[in-house]
Amino acid sequence: MSVLGGPPSAGGGAGAPLILRDVSLRIAAAESVALIGRSGAGKTTMLRLMNGIVLPTSGTVLVDGVPLAESDLIALRRRTGMIIQGSGLFPHRTVYENVGTVPRLLGWDDAKTRDAARTLMAKMAMAFDEFEKRMPRSLSGGEQQRVGIARAMIANPPLMLCDEPFAALDPIVRRELQETFIALRSDATIVFVTHDLAEALRVAERIVLVERGEIVVDCPAREFLQSKEPMARRFVESAMVAA
Amino acid sequence: MTAADILRVTGEHVVIVLIAVAVAIAAGIPLGVWCTRRAAASQVVLRAVDVVQTIPSLALFGLLIPIPLIGGIGARTAIVALILYSLLPIVRSTFTGIRGVDPAVRDAGVALGLTPRQLLFDVELPLAMPTIVSGIRIAVVAGIGIATIAAAIGGGGLGTFIFRGVAMVDTNLILAGAIPAALLALVADLLLTVVERKLIR
Numbered sequence: 450m451s452v453l454g455g456p457p458s459a460g461g462g463a464g465a466p467l468i469l470r471d472v473s474l475r476i477a478a479a480e481s482v483a484l485i486g487r488s489g490a491g492k493t494t495m496l497r498l499m500n501g502i503v504l505p506t507s508g509t510v511l512v513d514g515v516p517l518a519e520s521d522l523i524a525l526r527r528r529t530g531m532i533i534q535g536s537g538l539f540p541h542r543t544v545y546e547n548v549g550t551v552p553r554l555l556g557w558d559d560a561k562t563r564d565a566a567r568t569l570m571a572k573m574a575m576a577f578d579e580f581e582k583r584m585p586r587s588l589s590g591g592e593q594q595r596v597g598i599a600r601a602m603i604a605n606p607p608l609m610l611c612d613e614p615f616a617a618l619d620p621i622v623r624r625e626l627q628e629t630f631i632a633l634r635s636d637a638t639i640v641f642v643t644h645d646l647a648e649a650l651r652v653a654e655r656i657v658l659v660e661r662g663e664i665v666v667d668c669p670a671r672e673f674l675q676s677k678e679p680m681a682r683r684f685v686e687s688a689m690v691a692a
Numbered sequence: 693m694t695a696a697d698i699l700r701v702t703g704e705h706v707v708i709v710l711i712a713v714a715v716a717i718a719a720g721i722p723l724g725v726w727c728t729r730r731a732a733a734s735q736v737v738l739r740a741v742d743v744v745q746t747i748p749s750l751a752l753f754g755l756l757i758p759i760p761l762i763g764g765i766g767a768r769t770a771i772v773a774l775i776l777y778s779l780l781p782i783v784r785s786t787f788t789g790i791r792g793v794d795p796a797v798r799d800a801g802v803a804l805g806l807t808p809r810q811l812l813f814d815v816e817l818p819l820a821m822p823t824i825v826s827g828i829r830i831a832v833v834a835g836i837g838i839a840t841i842a843a844a845i846g847g848g849g850l851g852t853f854i855f856r857g858v859a860m861v862d863t864n865l866i867l868a869g870a871i872p873a874a875l876l877a878l879v880a881d882l883l884l885t886v887v888e889r890k891l892i893r
Contacts, residue, residue, distance in 0.1 A: 527805030537800030541818050550804050
């Protein structure tokens with residue numbers, strides 16, 4: 450069970466305006482949720498609350514029913530996958546070293562890590578032997594993000610946090626990676642930040658619209674297109690213009 | 693003055709600079725790292741090492757003489773002065789190098805569950821290393837030049853020939869100090885540039 454919730458949660462620097470205000474969100478295990486909203490709405494902050502990179506100024510964040518303030522954040526992060534825009538690969542490490550980061554931290558032996566990396570990369574249409582020793586800078590943007598996904602998913606994390614992972618990729622590669630990602634997710638809980646409505650509908654069964662630090666819509670994905678909420682309308686309309 | 697004399701004095705010179713830079717590295721890198729963690733303190737530290745740099749080198753050597761324990765006449769005082777000079781480029785380059793690490797890479801490290809120590813040693817320092825080495829290079833090259841002044845306070849090194857040459861209006865003697873010093877600086881610059889390039893890959 451991988452639940453996240455908590456009553457008023459708000460993130461904001463000392464004296465700075467609150468980024469999130471009285472946000473309450475409960476995500477069930479194996480659910481896939483897209484957080485959408487405009488730039489600066491607070492969706493990334495919400496995501497970062499979930500693995501303790503951002504700490505709430507008030508309120509609680511619970512993962513698996515345990516308040517983050519009381520849990521071992523380092524251990525939690527090792528079993529939480531995170532994919533970010535531009536992949537964030539370690540530029541001084543090979544593809545294999547990048548993918549093997551969490552296994553190394555968890556103390557897996559090399560044979561087990563190698564097997565897991567080979568299997569996972571094969572599922573993403575990347576030949577392990579060809580890429581193993583390459584450096585990130587020699588990869589295309591799409592390849593880098595594949596490695597980023599492999600690095601995040603190699604230890605089968607029950608919770609996946611995704612922060613606009615495909616936003617910088619061209620539409621064709623983006624589509625490919627969305628499909629790869631959906632195929633790989635198995636039964637992990639997914640929280641996916643994006644400002645692309647089409648992407649949100651593709652990867653998630655539930656859509657949460659964040660505006661100015663508050664949740665304004667929280668509904669099943671298929672109902673979102675019919676939402677009457679003004680900001681939701683604007684998202685739907687601009688997606689249609691773009692299509 | 694024989695070739696053996698020149699060699700011996702060059703050796704002295706190299707030793708003074710190496711000791712000074714080694715100590716400056718040992719102190720400067722941790723100081724630079726610490727500055728990246730404390731925004732307020734970093735301003736004070738960086739300003740302080742900046743100020744040291746503005747003191748004319750001859751004056752700094754002279755000012756150190758009366759200070760107990762570290763002062764006095766001889767190589768030790770010279771080394772202390774060189775350490776102070778070498779700190780700035782090393783602290784600053786460490787600070788700049790770590791600050792220059794792509795925030796996305798640092799974020800990824802945190803999100804993957806690296807401890808702060810692992811983040812520093814496995815991600816931040818390796819990525820900052822080319823910048824840090826360029827700071828060390830500047831410290832070494834400048835140090836070789838400044839160390840010639842050490843002779844003014846009895847510190848030995850190639851400055852011994854230069855000061856004696858100036859006093860005796862003996863151009864050959866001046867050159868016997870100046871040419872090896874210039875060559876040392878060039879060689880050090882070249883070697884450390886190669887190291888820097890290797891690190892950038």
